[in-house]
Amino acid sequence: MNPTQHVLTRVDTGGKSYAAQCLCGFSSVSYNRQKAVANLYSHVIHASKPVCPTPKKKAYPNQVHAENAIRNYILRPTPGARPARAYQCPSGQHWHTTKNVARERRIA
């Protein structure tokens, strides 16, 4: 699985306008070359970083960190407040933990 890359591939010139091309197919056209490139770069930044739907939640850089956090919580006997599982944020930038789980797992 290879996510779409957003990279400035080239800047085309057609008459008076400039078209900065992204690898994904997006292009930014302007009569000013610098503006075309700047718009393309702002597309790259936004496209590569989707907005996190839960910015108030604690974010972990990866699954291992999130699961370690859960493990640390489980060691603390504070029922109700423990996260139950880790999931990757829809933004794809980090991981979160959630309390939402059907039932507690019993360790024999």
Ligand SMILES: [Zn+2]
């Ligand atoms: Zn793109």
Ligand SMILES: [Zn+2]
């Ligand atoms: Zn997030």
